[in-house]
Amino acid sequence: MSTSKLALHGGSKTVTATRPVHHRWGQEELTRLTAMVDQNSLFYSKGPQCAGLLEEFRKTYPLKWAFPTSSGTASLHVAIASLQLPPGSEVITSPITDMGSVIGILYQQLVPVFADINPHTYNVDPAAIRRCITPKTRAIMAVHLTGNPSDMDATMAIAREHNLIVIEDCAQAWGATYRGRPVGSFGHLACYSFNEFKHVSCGDGGIAATNDERFGPTLAKWGDKFYDRNSSADARNPTTLAPNYRMSEPQAAVAAGQLVKLPKIISDHVRLGSHFLKKLQSLALPGISLPEIDSRDQHSFWFILIRLDPARFTCTRDEFTAALVAEGATASPGYIPRPVYKYPLFQNHNFFAGQWPLRDAGLTTMDYTKVSCPIAEAVLADSVTFTIKPEMTEEIIDQTAEALAKVARHFAK
Numbered sequence: 548m549s550t551s552k553l554a555l556h557g558g559s560k561t562v563t564a565t566r567p568v569h570h571r572w573g574q575e576e577l578t579r580l581t582a583m584v585d586q587n588s589l590f591y592s593k594g595p596q597c598a599g600l601l602e603e604f605r606k607t608y609p610l611k612w613a614f615p616t617s618s619g620t621a622s623l624h625v626a627i628a629s630l631q632l633p634p635g636s637e638v639i640t641s642p643i644t645d646m647g648s649v650i651g652i653l654y655q656q657l658v659p660v661f662a663d664i665n666p667h668t669y670n671v672d673p674a675a676i677r678r679c680i681t682p683k684t685r686a687i688m689a690v691h692l693t694g695n696p697s698d699m700d701a702t703m704a705i706a707r708e709h710n711l712i713v714i715e716d717c718a719q720a721w722g723a724t725y726r727g728r729p730v731g732s733f734g735h736l737a738c739y740s741f742n743e744f745k746h747v748s749c750g751d752g753g754i755a756a757t758n759d760e761r762f763g764p765t766l767a768k769w770g771d772k773f774y775d776r777n778s779s780a781d782a783r784n785p786t787t788l789a790p791n792y793r794m795s796e797p798q799a800a801v802a803a804g805q806l807v808k809l810p811k812i813i814s815d816h817v818r819l820g821s822h823f824l825k826k827l828q829s830l831a832l833p834g835i836s837l838p839e840i841d842s843r844d845q846h847s848f849w850f851i852l853i854r855l856d857p858a859r860f861t862c863t864r865d866e867f868t869a870a871l872v873a874e875g876a877t878a879s880p881g882y883i884p885r886p887v888y889k890y891p892l893f894q895n896h897n898f899f900a901g902q903w904p905l906r907d908a909g910l911t912t913m914d915y916t917k918v919s920c921p922i923a924e925a926v927l928a929d930s931v932t933f934t935i936k937p938e939m940t941e942e943i944i945d946q947t948a949e950a951l952a953k954v955a956r957h958f959a960k
C-alpha cells in the first residue's frame with residue numbers, strides 16, 4: 548500500500564505539537580505542606596493532613612470508614628486482611644493487573660484465581676468468574692482496568708448468589724463512574740492508589756475504604772499493627788498479626804491537594820480520551836479495535852489500550868509501536884508483558900523462600916503452570932497503550948491519531 552514515508556524510515560514526524568510544561572503539584576499541595584510544618588507531629592493518627600485527605604476523598608467517595616495507606620498495594624492488603632478468610636480461601640481476580648492486586652492475597656495465605664477477561668473492555672468477564680467458582684471461593688477483586696469500569700452489576704449478582712465479598716481495585720480508575728456512581732461504591736470494600744503514575748499522586752500512597760459494618764470498625768487496625776489508636780489505655784495490645792501500612796502527614800498533605808484538583812484532572816482525561824476515541828472511530832482503520840465503553844459509564848482514561856488484528860498487518864505489534872513512537876506518539880506495547888500468572892514468581896510458586904506453605908500443607912492444589920486465560924494473553928500480545936495526560940492538547944491528540952493512521956496504512960496487508 549502506498550503511504551507517506553514513516554518517521555522510522557526517515558520520513559517526517561506526525562506528532563510535532565509540543566507538550567506544554569505541566570506542574571502536577573502546586574499551590575494546593577504547598578499550602579497544606581506549609582501548614583503541616585507547623586504541626587507538632589507528622590503521625591497519621593488524628594493528624595490534620597490525613598483528616599483533610601479523608602475529607603476531600605469523601606466528597607467523591609462517601610465511604611464511612613477510610614484508612615489512608617502507604618501505597619495502593621497496602622490498601623488492597625488491608626482490605627483483604629480485614630476479611631479474615633481462612634488460609635487456602637480463593638479470591639478471583641484479573642490476570643491483567645498490577646502485582647499490587649495480588650500481593651495482599653498471597654501474604655494472607657489466600658489463593659489468587661485468575662478469571663479471563665472480556666476482549667473489548669479488558670476487564671474480567673463475569674462468565675469467566677462463574678467458571679472459576681469453587682467451594683473455596685470467598686471473594687472477588689474487581690479491577691477497573693485503564694479507568695474503564697468493570698461490570699459491577701454482574702459481579703455483585705454473582706457475589707450475592709455465592710455469598711462472596713467484593714473488593715474494588717480502583718487504582719487506575721479515579722473519577723470513573725459506573726451507571727452514574729463512582730467506582731468503589733458497589734463492592735464491599737474499595738481501594739485506591741496515589742502512586743506516581745496515577746491520575747492523582749503523592750509519590751506513593753493509597754486509601755482503603757468501606758461502608759460495610761463488618762469491616763469498617765477494624766479497617767485501620769489492619770494497616771497499623773493491629774494497634775487500636777482509639778483506645779488510650781491499651782493501644783498496643785494486638786490480638787492478631789497486621790503490618791504497618793500507615794500513610795504519613797507529608798504524603799497526606801500532597802494527596803489531599805491532589806484530590807482538590809481531582810474534578811479538573813478527570814475532566815481533562817475524559818475530554819482528551821474521548822476526543823482520541825472519537826477521532827479513531829471516524830478514521831475507522833481496518834485491523835484496529837478500540838476499547839468498548841458502556842454508554843452509561845464514564846471511563847476516566849488513565850490510558851487507552853487499542854488492539855491490532857495481527858492478520859491485517861505486515862509487522863509485529865512491537866514494530867508497529869516502534870513506528871508510532873518514531874512518529875512522536877506517546878505509545879508503548881501492551882500493558883504488562885504477560886498475564887500475572889505467567890510471572891516466574893507464579894510459575895515457580897516461589898511465594899515464601901522458594902516454597903508455598905499453603906500448598907505444602909494441603910490447603911490448595913492450585914498449579915499456576917496450568918492456568919490459561921487465552922483472551923488476556925492475546926490482548927497483552929496484540930495491544931498498544933496510548934498515554935493520556937491532562938497537559939496534552941487536542942492538537943497532540945489529533946496528531947497522535949494521524950500517526951496511528953499513517954502507521955496502520957503503511958503496515959496494512
Ligand SMILES: Cc1ncc(COP(=O)(O)O)c(C=O)c1O
Binds near residue numbers: 618742
Ligand atoms: C490496578 C492496580 N492495582 C494496584 C496497584 C498498586 O498500587 P501501588 O503502586 O500504589 O502500590 C496498581 C498500581 O500500578 C494498579 O494499577
